[in-house]
Each structure stands twice: as structure tokens, then as C-alpha cells.
Amino acid sequence: MGYRLIADAAMVLHAAFLVYLVVGGFLAWRWRWAFWPHLATAAYGLGIATVGWDCPLTHVENxxxxxxxxxxxxxxxxxxxxxxxxxxxxxxxxxxxLAVAVTVLVSWTGLAFLHWRSRALETEAPPS
Known part of the structure; x- marks a missing residue:
């Protein structure tokens, strides 16, 4: 029973990794600090998809x-x-x-726009 729980937990973490890969950039729109873990997640996901890196969660699940x-x-x-x-x-x-990659790029583009807009609003605001 314990080993099955370990395998199931690895499966859930796999799913969470993929969900975060897709939506993590949008979470950074609200919480800017979320960009950095999302960048690491996207880089690792890209490495898995293109270079063929192993996923440690696959080994744990197996x-x-x-x-x-x-x-x-x-x-x-x-x-x-x-x-x-x-x-x-x-x-x-x-x-x-490709859809995942485009979604990540759209989220990062939106984050860059929000960052640019907040900087522009800061410079336009009259000093108090």
C-alpha cells in the first residue's frame, strides 16, 4: 500500500508540474515572484521535450x-x-x-506588458 501511495503521489506531482508549466506565467501576473519558479519549470519542460532529459518523477513513480x-x-x-x-x-x-509553448510565451508577453505599464504609470505620476 505504501509503495502505491508513493507512485500515486509522483503521478499527482507530475500532473501539478504540467499544470504549473501551462498556467504559471499567468500566476506571475498576480504574484511577480512566481515568474522565477515558472522560468525554471519551463526551462526543464523544454529540456525534457527537446533534449530528452529524464524526469526524476518518472523514476519515483516507476x-x-x-x-x-x-x-x-x-x-x-x-x-x-x-x-x-x-x-x-x-x-x-x-x-x-506547441500549444503549451505558445501559452507560456503569451503569459510572459502579458507579464512584460504589465511590468512595462506599471513602470510607465510610476514615471507619469506627479510627485506628492
């Missing part, structure tokens, strides 16, 4: 699954097991990755 007597994730990992073919058709993996 370790827990193996010890719980469950089937391990396929070698292609979490996304192929839980999302590809479920959330979007397998032939649209690149489209899904």
Missing part, C-alpha cells in the same frame, strides 16, 4: 509501481501514458507541445 506490483510506465514516460491518446490524439503530440 519505483513505487514496481514495488507495489503494478505495471511500470512505458519508456516514453508520463505524458505518453496519461495524456497522449487520452487528452489529445497521439498524432497531435507536437501540436499539444
Amino acid at each position: 519505483w513505487g509501481r514496481a514495488r507495489a506490483g503494478q505495471e511500470m510506465l512505458p519508456s516514453s514516460g508520463f505524458i505518453d501514458h496519461y495524456l497522449t491518446g487520452v487528452i489529445y490524439p497521439a498524432e497531435h503530440l507536437f501540436t499539444a507541445q
